[in-house]
Amino acid sequence: MKDEDALADFLAHKKRLTDIFFPNSKSAIIHHDTSAYDEFWKFLLRLQKIVRKSCSEGLDGCLLSKKSKLNIRTSNYRLEDYVRHSDVSRHSHRSLARSELDCFHLIYDMYLDFLLKRKFARIVKLRIDQSVLPIANFRTELLSTLSKHQVVIVAGDTGCGKSTQVPQYLYYGESNLNDTPGPNSYQNIAVTQPRRIACISLAARVSTEMLNERGSKVGYQVRFERSRTKATRILFLTEGLLLRQMQRDPFLNDYDVIVLDEVHERHWQTDCLLGLVKCLIVVRPKLRVVLMSATINVNTFAKFFNDCPIIQVPGRLYPIDLHYIPLSPVEIANTTDRIDPAPYIRLLRRIDVTYPATERGDLLIFLSGMADIQAIMEPAKAYAEETKRWIILPLHSALSASDQEKVFHVAPDCVRKCILSTNIAETSLTIDGIRFVADSGKVKELSWDSKARMRCLKEFSISKASANQRKGRAGRTGPGVCYRFYTQEDYDNFEAFSTPEIRRVPLETLVLQMLVMGLPDIKKFPFIDPPEMKCIDEALDILKSHGAIIPQNNVLTVTPLGQLLSDIPVEFSIGRMLIMASLLRLTNPVLSLAAGMAIQCPLLPYTAFSGAEQTRRIDALAEYESDHGDAFTLVNVFDEWIKMKSEATGLIKQDHELDEFDNDNDKGCTNIKRWCRRIGAQQQRLHEMVRLRSQFAQLLKDSGLLDSKSTESDKNLSRTQHFKNLNYARRSERMKSKRRRLLTLQDNLSENSESEKEDHHVESDSSKLRKWLSASSRSSINSSNVPVQDLELVLCYNLSSLAQSANIQQNMTQADLQLLKVVLAGGMYPQLAIGDSANAYRVANRGGTAGAGAEMVFHTKNKGFVTLHPNDVFVRKPDVLFPERNLKKRNNNHPNVSKVQKSQTSLSNKNSKQSRDDDFDDEQTEEENIPEVLPSGFAYDHQLLMYLDLMETTKPFLVNTIRVPALPTLLLYCREVDTNADISRIVFDSWLEVRLLDVEAAQRAVATTIWLRSTTQCLMEYELAECLRRRDQTLTGDSGDGCDNGNTTTKTSTKYCSSKKDENKRKIRRLQRILSHSLAAFLAGQPGGAYSIKRLLAADVKQLFRKQDNNDNNICENQSQFKSMPKTCKKINVDDIPLQEPDHESGITFNLFKGGYQVTDYLNIDSLYPEMISVEGRSSVEDIDEPEYYDPSSSYNLAVRLRKQIASGSLNEASSDDNYKCLNENTSLYEPNKNENEEDCFENDDFLDEGKTTCGTCGKFIKIQGTLQTSMLRHRRNCQPYND
Structure with missing residues (x-):
């Protein structure tokens, strides 16, 4: 050679x-x-x-x-x-x-x-870099101090290396940094971080320094993703995950050391962990705790832990020149509505003039939010295009991971980066090469208005600690310069520290988690800075109203519902949606809706676009917009994206048409990236929806609310052999993300234009994945270069099953949509808003540029005059929120559900008016409709808005809204329902008043609602009891106890348990079938007829209730006087109408606070302050005999009849098993004959579908007209045994 x-x-x-x-x-x-x-x-x-x-x-x-x-x-x-x-x-x-x-x-x-x-x-x-870090000089001191004390505080300035080095010091102990731990070492270390991105990046860095990149000695665990194995010794995880681990293991026996990093940020999870750890070190003397913080208020933490030792580590900062360049009065005046970009462009010019282009150094500008970033970005890009010396890059949490990574790349020679960032770059991210820092002195923080039940995102001045933290970003790699856009006097007036988050957020989630952990009295919990006691009381009241906790023997006890809500890591409203969906077997569509509501919206706001681009985005998204609400629009986009992914990868046609996808071209396949850009969708968020949807399904499955066969993940067991490929792809992705590339001036161009060019020259990701899937052997992913998210979508989730669910959801019947709204309303109540009476005028004459409904005003119970978010679908489609004035009265027979189900409609209704007509079943009955001229303000189809969040920025906005039918929603979910004597007037939760024209229709609606609510509660108790039984069975099975106890009665016990289990499942299925049928019929049947609705003002509430006197003699005396009044009186002053004393056996009681008869815990009859009434009032129902005069005992008789509805309104007889006792003693629609089998009455669904049933008292056949409940009520009026 x-x-x-x-x-x-x-x-x-x-x-x-x-x-x-x-x-x-x-x-x-x-x-x-x-x-x-x-x-x-x-x-x-x-x-x-x-x-x-x-x-x-x-x-x-x-x-x-x-x-x-x-x-x-x-x-x-x-x-x-x-x-x-x-x-x-x-x-x-x-x-x-x-x-x-x-x-x-x-x-x-x-x-x-x-x-x-x-x-x-x-x-x-x-190793040289590690040795010169400031924290390296304190390694021995840290280990020796920790061996003598349980808690040690490490206070280090920016750049001292505490986050990466302290976990290694704890693992290796006093030995060198090698694979052999020495004395004072710890083998199970948990390190908490406030953000998931910090967990992932720190785990990658520490594994690199420990030469364990391909091993699992260092791992991380965040929501949706984990790299933890049995061999993991150092685990980075979020604070919320550690809290959830404490629910399962209160003593945290898996860890020897707990490191709480960034405690100075004072998140509510941090404060909760600090209190729990303080209690934990008492019962675990060998546990060690390390608190790591910037040098911010460390004495507070030391005093909290009984003057524990503090190790002060100096930072590695270079000299920083500080310049105050406050805004002029004119510029301050121009920033009232929107930030003025002129001072920041002037700063770019100043740097260009003062510092030569050959001297490297980038600029980091701290702004308060996305709006300010957008306001400065366009002028800054124009200046960069003119000078060719700047690359303008945004940085905020809404950006995709690839866009966030651009800030870490290197600018070319003679060009600087200008990074426009929120406070995310203050502590979470460290960007090398920053020489200049510009501090606006502003930050947007979330606060909580408990009185209005509203979140407030407002701009505040930063604290002195934050100002110093921002300044320190300029001196990480060399001498720096900090420009402050405020005066020295302003800085002196700043608060020393930021307000702890626990004093700025609602506490329901925190309180419930602490109660689940077994803490008896939340008010005595050792918070480092206790929240206000009224906030804790408010959280406890809300938990009680949701049914999550109940007081027992002066101790608050978590209910099975509360246990389930604590297991689901989302807001209570979304958790209740998922539980309600499992009760009515609407899990699949609600999983997608809940996942979309639980994450940051995947659809970019319209404010992110401008000019013609904004118009194109609105037109492109219009195809998927639903006039039912924002959540339905998002589900339409998600379903379309899932179907496109399935088609592009060939999974839909995998069984019989896979060969046509084996070629390299993309003919017939839509470019998904271009479609997402066109409608403004972020694929990263859509992938999060898939992950969260699967997580919700798994949580429901674990709790017993969802069958195993219903989850998609169970069908993927055959693909476990490819998980090694997925792990390899994830590792390669992390390695690629660590490589820096050289930026160019083209990075100043818009992302869309750049990506459009790439689409024509680069093979699509779907094509790469399709080729890998269609290969004869999928043993390796090395050469395919398939994106990790797409590979995860195919291997970890059943994409074809998701596509099938998407097709089903896009062809839902109107009855299914109505049931879906019932589920959503059950979770979101009482977050309800009513439109202002002048909204029609605002839409007709004052529509804003964003849409015709931009000027509409709404009112909630606690906050008036709120508006729709500019991105809300009802801003562009306001007509669907108004009742139909030309609506004709339907015939008295309510439509059958089977007829409603014949009318198919998509979730994305393109014709709003058609959709509104569909809300009331367009099927015509054989009888002709009777035209009716309704009084002003009366209609059949009033609408209310349910909202997920109420947020105040520049003004209060309703966020994530859904329209729901007003009266059915209020009847089904209101917690306080007060009526007058004949239920022609109803007040809901003391702030919404409904007046009804048809008195008998109103009474039928209330009676049906009582039955529906009782049945729903009964079904929920059955389901939750069954969940507890499954959990107990699992525990006893693990311990060797239970039915199979190994003695001679094993077979008998096992058979008994199996029979009992089947019986419970049968009861639950029967309740679900009948409840779904009845709810659909109730919603389709226009309950209550025509009605008006209005919001009560403060003056109206002052004299709202009658407040009945408890003097029995006075009642009897007034009763006799009232009966002696002549019947011919046309108008009666009922200012002091007496109430009949209730019978003790009737179960009716006086409401001591409001007056009237208390029928249920939520329903009060005749509790409203009486008005002048007409004796000649006529009912619009022809077959009802009208009374000749006002009977003072009519309200009592009505209350008694409704109370009987409670006693005989459920579907099941009371179970002899204590675990399955429902609210009602007898829950059948009628009282069955003693010789009649319950199965014969209700198990035959075909008989019910024919529209007939049988009276259990007289034995006659009854034709079902409308709902089963109203048909039984009509029959009872003529049923002789009942009248006797």
């Missing part, structure tokens, strides 16, 4: 050499889809250049001399096979000679030796 052999044309044989030396197998040292492979060919060209030069100088043997000095030599059996076969091949003359192949093998070994030396040099540099 000579040096001339190295000059062979290896590139001409690149494919063959790649197969020999870089094969597509796991045993290969270098894979041909990695950057090391590309670098090898560059290394080869450079080496050939050197050899060519040496040969021209007459030198030879350079390569052979290198051979003996290599630290690594490899053998290659593929090379021997190739040489052996090429000798007998007829094309051997076209192949490389043996000497040339041996020379290439030598070059390959030289390259591996080069990589090894380079990596070793990096390790040496890494």
